[in-house]
Amino acid sequence: MDRALELLSLLYELSLTNQQYLSPQETARNFIQKFLSRKSLQYGAVWKIDSYDKPYMRLSRIYSIPSQPDERELDLDIFLNSFGKESFTLTKKSIFKNVDMEGDFVYFLLKDFAIFELYHEKNEKLFTKVGFAPFLDVVKQFATSLESRYAYDMLQQEVAQRKKAELSLMANEEKFRRIIDNISLGLMEVDNNEIVQYANESFLEFTGYDLEEILGKKASDIFLDEEQKPVMYNESESRKEGKSNSYELSMIDKYGNKRWAIISGAPNYDKNGQLIGSIGIHLDITEEKKLRQENEFKDAQLKKLFEKSLDALVSIDSKGVIFEWSPQAEKIFGFSAEEIIGTHLSESIVPSKYLEAHETGMKNYLTTGHGPVLNQRIEITATRKSGEEFPIELTVFPLKHDHEEYFTAFVRDITEIKASKENMEKALERQKELNNMKSQFISMTSHELRTPLTTIKSNTELLNYQLTEQDQIVKARLLKNVDRIENNVDRLNHLINNILMIGKLDSDKVPFAPEPIDIVRFIERELLPDLESRGKNLVIEVSGEPDKVLLDKKLFTHILTNLVENAFKYSEESQNSPELHLMYRSDEVVIDIKDYGIGIPPEDLSSLFSIFFRASNVGNIQGTGLGLSIVKQFVELHEGTIDVTSQVGEGTVFHLYFPNKPN
Amino acid sequence: MGYQILIVEDDQWIAESLSEMLEVLNHDVVSVVDSYDAAITMLEEVKVEIALLDIQIRGEKTGIDLAEKIKNDYHIPFIFTTAYADKETIKKASVQSPYGYLVKPYGMKDISVSFDFAIENHRFISGITG
Known part of the structure; x- marks a missing residue:
């Protein structure tokens, strides 16, 4: 037991x-x-x-x-x-x-x-x-x-092992973090809801934020404007499917500035392979982007300049082959870019007379680097597609790139500028002429006015002298003085009337009211009675089919009176009376007023209708030098013409041509 | 005491009136001509003490051309009489160092004063030049 x-x-x-x-x-x-x-x-x-x-x-x-x-x-x-x-x-x-x-x-x-x-x-x-x-x-x-x-x-051992592994992993991560904090690339970790989990120093520097300010916040809310949100959304969707991607994104920093980054995004998994978010590596490209945008802007500007410049832009290489041809060049020269690019300058736009100078100039520059026509504006000519040579303003700039020499030329078509310059010069010249004529007219006018005034003044003094200083008054002498005064007052009056008429004509203020006139009847009524009363005989001849002609009565009277009076005045010593030939033709009426007087020297004929001009052989025959000038302008108001044929000592014929328009 | 006068003038009325005035002033109008050539002819033929020269006269040559000729060849005082009072004409005329410049319209007083000056000046200049 x-x-x-x-x-x-x-x-x-x-x-x-x-x-x-x-x-x-x-x-x-x-x-x-x-x-x-x-x-x-x-x-x-x-x-x-x-x-x-x-x-x-x-x-x-x-x-x-x-x-x-x-x-x-x-x-x-x-x-x-x-x-x-x-x-x-x-x-x-x-x-x-x-x-x-x-x-x-x-x-x-x-x-x-x-x-x-x-x-x-x-x-x-x-x-x-x-x-x-x-x-x-x-x-x-x-x-x-x-x-x-x-x-x-x-x-237990396994657990301990794992713990150890975790600890070492943590140590690695710390080390990794230290590394990534020190790299210049920005790094941000977000979870699946885009909530910021982590950001490195570079990223914070890039965006201007402190880490505490962004942790736990939704990245797109902080950094993106409305424009960029859909871009980001697409990218993060694809990352949720486990894809890595790389894209460009503009972000808004803390101060509201736009910053550009290339982002390399990768999905982020935990230890169990569970997708927990994503990691984005940010490369700051703001400066590059700005530069790129500036360059793009500059490129756009240059392109616009190239396309819209009123100057044509043509570039050639060192062999003279065209490789750049602006739209304005197409316009100016008529060659399209397609047909001219690749051709040699001398085949198209350089006139043959400049070819040699062009070739030697280019050769000279390429060997010596010396080009006297480069970098400055010169005036020269060029040839259009049509073959027309035209004036241009040319500025050529040499350009060296990659050991190759290029030349860029600005070409301005100055055809119009030149023409308008010429026109302007002409207009200026004309203006000068007019001014000259005006001061000449004033000078001549004052001379012509002073001439009768001199006689008037002299004779009033003579009258005064005789009336006050002479004991014996000689009536005949007094009358002579008075007669001179009267004559010169008339002369003065006539002159003033003519001057006023010229002024009116110059400013188009002469009334012109043509009406159908029967010239023969008109002469008989208006011209002959006065002549007859003075005992003067005018021979009249008419030929052709008589017709009424459109004439201004007043002006026509002035024309005829002036020419007929001249005819009598300059043929006083002749035996033959002046004649008036009236010829009706199909489209015009010709009136010849002919005298057998002193005639006009040939050298004076061309100036005969100029103001204040008098032939050198008029002697003491009175005249203002304005009559014919006025007559000519009156005739021209009728769209008619006047000319003269004359022979010294034989006589003069004035020919009047009036258009015979249907009434 | 009057002088022997040559009038060069292409306006008949003026020439007549001027002659009459000079006669009233006790001068002797030896001739009235209206051109350069006629003036030279007279200067050659008669004794002239003062020449009155219109600038615009008949023919191609002017009173200024005539003045130059007189200055060089005849050594008598000459006075321009002209209706031109513009600077350019006066400048051209002054090149010939005239003894007077009568602008039309002139009166008898103007004539007698300019004659006195012309004669005095002439005497003075002749005294210097011998």
Whole structure:
């Protein structure tokens, strides 16, 4: 009974040991200790099977009392023989290789992972199959317990390992962060809702924000304007599908400035492969973008300049081949860009007379770098497609690029400018002439007015002298003075009338009201009676089909009177009377007024109708030099013409031509 | 004491009136001509003490041309009589250093004063030049 109680308490103790949650070593130590102390055994150990390799299995010590080497080797054949059918075996010597101990041994196979060994020098009572049979269950329990301890331990180890890995990962991340904080690329992490999780120094510098200001906020709300939001949306959608992408985006910094970045975006996963957001690497390209935009603007400006310039733009290479031809060049020269680009300058727009100078000039520049006509405006001519040579203003700039010489020329068509300049010069000349004529007219007029005034003044003084200083008044002398005064007052009056008439004609203020007139009847009524009353005879001849002619009565009277009076005046000493020939023709009426008087020297004929001009042979015959000038203008008002044929000493004929228009 | 006068004038009325005035002033009008050539002819034929020269006369040559000839060849005082009072004519006329310049219309007083000056000047100049 005692023994049974003793066994029972040992088994209880052993099973309790198995139930304690200890390390495998502790578990093994407790179990061995219990056995050795209660059964007074000398040695106990638990060996873990590490491998079953042939020929020797390898085992490592889990625990032993007293201590033993760490490892044992066991012949696999011995192992298989020892644990054939039974889970334990009794031997008189150790089953392990190289262990020279003899006594009583028992070996229990703990599942398939360990061997439990007990020894005593001599204990034939216990070391039998029956002796250990009561312990088989508790050994089995020990095996299970030990196995679970091992599993737990392994788990613990695994956990520890993982923790270590995590720690190192954290260390790596820190290091990584330090690196990425120091790189010049901006980095921002957002979650799946675009909420900012992290941003590095460069990114903060780029955007002007502090990290606290953006953490937890939606990135697109902070950095994007309305224009860019859809761009970003598309990009983040594709990232949610796990795609990395790279794109250009304009962002608004803290101060409202537009900043440009190239963003390389990648999805961000957690350890379990779960998509948790994305990481964007930002390359600041604001300056480049600005520069690019400026360049684009400049390019656009240049393009516009090229297209819209009123100057034609033509570029040639060092061989004189045209490679640039602006729309204005097309306009000016008439060649389209298509037909002229690639052709040589001399084939098209350089006039042949300049070809040689052009060639030598270019050669000279290319060899010496010296070009006297370059970089300045010169006036020259060019040839249009039509072959027309026309004046241009030309400025040529040399341009060196990639060791090649180019020339760009601005060409301005100055045909019109030149023409208008000439016109202006002509107009100016004309104005000058008119001014000259005006001052000449004034000078001549004052001369002509002073001439009769001189006679008037002289004779009033003479009258005065005779009336006051002379004792004897000679009536005939007084009358002579009075007669001179009267004559010159008339002369003055006539002159003034003529001058006024010229003024009226100059300012188009002469009333002109033509009406159909029967010239013959008109002459008979208006001209002849006065002549007859003065005893003057005018011979009249009419030929052709008489017709009424459109004439202004007043002006026509003036014309005829003036010419007929002249005819009498300059032929006073002639025996022949002046004549008037009236000829009706189909489209005109010709009136010739002919005298047999002194005639007009040939050199005076061309100036005869100029104001104040009098022929050099008029002598003392009175006249103002204005009569014919007025007559000519009156005739011209009728759209008629007047000319004169004359022979000195024989006489003069004035020919009047009036258009005979249907009434 | 009167002088022997040559009148060169192409306006008949003026010439007549001027002659009459000079007669009243006790001068002797030796001739009235209206051209350069006629004037030279008279200068050659008769003694002339003062020449009155209109600038615009008949023919191509003017009174100014005539003045030059008189100055160079006849050494008598000459006075221009003209209706031109413009700067340009006066400038042209002054080149000939005339003894007087009577602008039309002139009166008898103008004539007698300019005659006195002309004669005095002439005497002075002749005294210097011998």
